[in-house]
Amino acid sequence: MLGLVLKQLRKERGILQNVLAKDINVTQATISSWEIERTAPNIAQLNLLANYFNVTVDYLIGRTDECNAYIYDLGDNEKSFLKYYNKLNEREKRAFKAMLESYVKNK
Numbered sequence: 001m002l003g004l005v006l007k008q009l010r011k012e013r014g015i016l017q018n019v020l021a022k023d024i025n026v027t028q029a030t031i032s033s034w035e036i037e038r039t040a041p042n043i044a045q046l047n048l049l050a051n052y053f054n055v056t057v058d059y060l061i062g063r064t065d066e067c068n069a070y071i072y073d074l075g076d077n078e079k080s081f082l083k084y085y086n087k088l089n090e091r092e093k094r095a096f097k098a099m100l101e102s103y104v105k106n107k
Contacts, residue, residue, distance in 0.1 A: 001062030003037040009053045010035075014089045023090060024048045054086055 010020055010031075017031040024045070033039040041049060050057045058064045088096060 002040060002060055003035045005060055005062065006031075006049065007035045009055065013053070013087065019090070020052070024052060052090075054082075 010017070017035075018028045021028045021031045026045070030039070034041055046057050046060060050060055053060075056064065085093065085096070
């Protein structure tokens with residue numbers, strides 16, 4: 001289950017295996033191995049993946065269908081913002097964060 005979820009998250013966000021591997025400090029072969037479920041990440045790596053994709057570990061391992069169970073305490077504006085933000089790849093997220101910080105600083 002993890003392999004399918006991982007591949008889906010990566011593809012939805014337009015992240016290549018080698019980019020994800022570099023960002024979480026593993027090899028591309030490791031990502032590939034996880035996606036075809038030949039091997040599985042350890043607990044620390046699961047936490048890295050959950051943080052990277054902004055999902056819960058339970059979602060990654062198939063215990064829930066709710067990828068962001070904790071966001072339901074947010075208001076409609078925040079939920080909408082996260083919905084679109086989560087569609088960005090890591091490079092786009094960094095650029096967006098820089099633009100938002102600049103906007104808030106200069107308003």
